[in-house]
Amino acid sequence: MSDRGERALDPADTEVPAAEVELAPAATVVLLRDGPAGIEALLLRRNPDLAFHGGAWVFPGGRVDAQDAARAGTADRFGVTAARHAAARELTEEADLVAPVEDLVPWSHWVTPPGPPRRFATWFFVAAEAEVEDVVVDGDEIHASDWVTPAAAFARCTAREMDLAPPTWLTLRQVAELGSVSAVLTHADARDELRYEPRISRDTTGALVSLYQGDAGWPTGDATVDGARHRLIWAEAGYRFERSP
Known part of the structure; x- marks a missing residue:
């Protein structure tokens, strides 16, 4: 957790009325693997100079664009089908990793609360690491990567060494409770995605x-x-x- 993140959400610091901020569709991949100390998730550190969550550690992801919708055969950029394609594309662009679109399982859907000048409607997908590959970040938008257990991420967040936004923190907590990648995927397959506004x-x-x-x-x-x-x-x-x- 960071002072930067807290100020960004403080209702007293709201600068832009919610009605004036158009929601943008987005998607992210919670890429998981079973490590020696338990389940691990891939987190990427955003460039500190970025206006939105600069310096934060996030799951790979980004906006859903028109090309994602076209590849999905839909005109709905806010739907889960286009979001799957965006999530897979962003994983490759930000971490040089590949996850088949059909392997991405919906986990949750988050809408950015009113206040920030940018707001997103974001699909979160869970997926297992397909094969052991090196993570390669672009050095521009993304500056670092790490495979971490939720417990390690929480400890670093508390020590103010890792800035985690609430959706990232809560998602890590949820997968930690299930304990293994197979349990997470089975759980996701068996229920509707969680909704957060x-x-x-x-x-x-x-x-x-x-x-x-x-x-x-x-x-x-x-x-x-x-x-x-x-x-x-x-x-x-x-x-x-x-x-x-």
């Missing part, structure tokens, strides 16, 4: 909170409301996830 607020302690559907405060965007919990709290010692049974 975060609303950003502050709780009674003043901590920044990402509210998700199912939280008592989500309908109004008020993190101080009593009731069911489904939220990510930006605590001093790192993120803290709360969800009611």
Whole structure:
């Protein structure tokens, strides 16, 4: 977690009304492998000079363009079919790795909360590393790569050595709970994708909170409301996830 990321989500710092920011379609690949210490995910570090999540560690991904939709045989750039092609293309462009389009399994769909000057509707796909290959980044948009266990990523995030956006952090937590690549893929195949439309607020302690559907405060965007919990709290010692049974 970083101060840069917290300021970007603070509702008090909103510069652009939500109605004036057009959503852009995007896609990302949560590429996984089973390592000696448990499940590992590929993370890429974005160029610190980039305006959107500069310096953050992210899964490979980017915008869905018209060519992705054309390859998918659809005119809908926001749909899952075009997003699959975009995710596969971005994996090759950013990490020089190949994942067959048909092997990408929908995991979740995130919509950037109001506030930032850029907002995305992003499909997250999970996939297994097809074969052992070296990751090669372009040195321009992407500056570094690492295969990490969720536990290692969380520790580095808490130590402020790795900037993770809430969707990245929460996705790592979800795959960690399942424990293996096969379990993640089986789970993804057996259910509909998770849907997230975060609303950003502050709780009674003043901590920044990402509210998700199912939280008592989500309908109004008020993190101080009593009731069911489904939220990510930006605590001093790192993120803290709360969800009611």
